[in-house]
Amino acid sequence: MSVFCQAIVYLLVASPSVAQSQAFATITIKPAHSADPRNARVQVLPNGDLIASAVPVITLLSYAYDVPVNPSPRLSPLPDWTVSERYDIEGKAPANPITPSLQDSEARSRIQQMIRGLLADRFRLVMWVENKTMSVYALTVASGGSKLQKSAITKKDCTFDTDPEGCHNFVASLGHPLNAKAIDMDDLAHHIGNWTDFPVVNRTALSGLFTVSTEGWAPCGCHLRHRTPPRPRTPSPASRQSSRSWANSVSN
Numbered sequence: 001m002s003v004f005c006q007a008i009v010y011l012l013v014a015s016p017s018v019a020q021s022q023a024f025a026t027i028t029i030k031p032a033h034s035a036d037p038r039n040a041r042v043q044v045l046p047n048g049d050l051i052a053s054a055v056p057v058i059t060l061l062s063y064a065y066d067v068p069v070n071p072s073p074r075l076s077p078l079p080d081w082t083v084s085e086r087y088d089i090e091g092k093a094p095a096n097p098i099t100p101s102l103q104d105s106e107a108r109s110r111i112q113q114m115i116r117g118l119l120a121d122r123f124r125l126v127m128w129v130e131n132k133t134m135s136v137y138a139l140t141v142a143s144g145g146s147k148l149q150k151s152a153i154t155k156k157d158c159t160f161d162t163d164p165e166g167c168h169n170f171v172a173s174l175g176h177p178l179n180a181k182a183i184d185m186d187d188l189a190h191h192i193g194n195w196t197d198f199p200v201v202n203r204t205a206l207s208g209l210f211t212v213s214t215e216g217w218a219p220c221g222c223h224l225r226h227r228t229p230p231r232p233r234t235p236s237p238a239s240r241q242s243s244r245s246w247a248n249s250v251s252n
Helices: 057-065 103-124 186-197
Strands: 003-013 026-030 041-044 052-054 086-092 125-133 136-141 179-183 200-202 210-213 222-227 241-242 246-249
Touching: 003 052, 003 210, 026 103, 041 057, 052 057, 052 241, 057 125, 125 246, 179 186, 210 241, 241 246
Parallel strands: 003 241, 003 246, 136 200
Antiparallel strands: 003 125, 026 086, 041 052, 052 086, 136 222, 179 210
């Protein structure tokens, strides 16, 4: 059984000297014009600009560090204001941070770095990362094969947007149905991780964008398999597999 090396991320108060490899050229942050959570929306435009309305900081933390939004054993309690207070945010990207030649993962990584810089510079929040071997759930294709439908939205037209018609996002609703216009398997693993006791890692090998519409946790041709590390030993470098981040928070 494989050993999974999981990144542990601790929330700290950032010092003013924190440096970021990617940063927004200009940032405007104001108290939200509307406190209604139904008006919350986060958009990442194709050029890397960030537009957020009525958004709590936990939403930005989740996107920037791939951690759950919901309370979980992997995310210790955050300061109340990161969940309760909402902001309108506009971040203007520097010239050409996202180019057509970039792979999706690299483009997302650059946006994540810019949002991490925003969190550190304007909210004085930064993460410290270390590695830990732990159990995970592996998202795999079931024996009957994938039943997911390809999305009509193409990758070049798809950037992160929490609007119901947006990309890389699930529409929130009661009963935990899966409803999305255009998501990939990393999006699915991250979304499911909001309700699991261990991190969820994508091991489907499925590529592309899919559309999902269910009445609950309906079959999608995918399967969650609990993966537990073996008894303590020194793992070989070849046995290590990296996965998404989880977080514990600490405050001063």
